[in-house]
Amino acid sequence: MKELIKDYCKQLRWGNSIVQNYADIKADTHEEFLAKLLEIEVKGRELNRKNRCLRQAGFDVIKTFNGYSFDHIEIPASIPLDDLKTAALLKNRENLILYGPVGTGKTHMATAIGVEACNQGKKVGFYRTSTLVNELNDAQNAGNLGKMLKQLAKLDLLICDEWGYIPLDRQGAQLLFQVVADCYEKRSIIITTNLEFSKWNGIFYDEKLTSAIIDRLIHHSHLLVFGGQSYRLTHSTIRK
Numbered sequence: 001m002k003e004l005i006k007d008y009c010k011q012l013r014w015g016n017s018i019v020q021n022y023a024d025i026k027a028d029t030h031e032e033f034l035a036k037l038l039e040i041e042v043k044g045r046e047l048n049r050k051n052r053c054l055r056q057a058g059f060d061v062i063k064t065f066n067g068y069s070f071d072h073i074e075i076p077a078s079i080p081l082d083d084l085k086t087a088a089l090l091k092n093r094e095n096l097i098l099y100g101p102v103g104t105g106k107t108h109m110a111t112a113i114g115v116e117a118c119n120q121g122k123k124v125g126f127y128r129t130s131t132l133v134n135e136l137n138d139a140q141n142a143g144n145l146g147k148m149l150k151q152l153a154k155l156d157l158l159i160c161d162e163w164g165y166i167p168l169d170r171q172g173a174q175l176l177f178q179v180v181a182d183c184y185e186k187r188s189i190i191i192t193t194n195l196e197f198s199k200w201n202g203i204f205y206d207e208k209l210t211s212a213i214i215d216r217l218i219h220h221s222h223l224l225v226f227g228g229q230s231y232r233l234t235h236s237t238i239r240k
Contacts, residue, residue, distance in 0.1 A: 015041075018037060049121050060107075062111070063111040065109075073226050076222050079222045084096075087120065097217065098226060099193055099225055100227060102194055104226040110192050122157060125158050129162055129165070129191075137171060137175065158190075163195070177209055189217065
């Protein structure tokens with residue numbers, strides 16, 4: 001009988017969770033048994049979806065808000081702290097610009113928000129900005145740009161880490177602008193950067209392009225300013 005149940009589950013593409021757990025279900029009626037059986041399958045699919053979202057997001061390291069300190073961060077009144085912790089900004093397709101010195105927790109916050117979004121079944125893409133631009137350039141040169149843009153268009157949240165750390169060539173800047181423009185009012189973007197807006201022209205080398213990117217990013221956006229010393233430097237073994 002177990003092999004028959006296993007075969008039915010395979011045909012229905014229900015995986016092994018029901019086969020592994022149905023014998024342990026305690027119920028007084030057939031309806032209760034069926035409800036508990038289906039609950040196992042639903043929860044299993046939810047877990048698989050979360051894990052799939054986390055894998056596809058491309059995070060360098062999985063980080064959450066557990067133990068995270070907000071003491072050194074200026075959070076504007078336009079966004080409640082709970083909206084950051086629960087990734088609620090995605091509902092209204094709002095953006096975040098996380099600005100401050102290196103090592104002050106910007107990437108950690110961006111990742112934690114992205115992980116929470118994945119836990120809600122949202123599609124997230126985490127990129128170092130230079131890596132994203134290199135992939136866009138490679139796709140353009142290989143004639144696959146349309147395919148990559150379609151993949152990015154499926155995201156609910158795009159995270160561009162280390163924005164402005166490396167200057168871009170003209171083609172890369174134009175492609176990055178295309179991505180930002182495609183995201184406008186369709187999906188959320190989180191940017192981490194240590195450069196103030198007035199210095200962004202040094203990234204793109206084109207005042208009109210820089211203005212166009214800033215214009216699309218700051219609309220529906222919240223600016224969080226990070227202060228304090230570098231966490232990595234403060235806690236480095238060399239310094240100790």
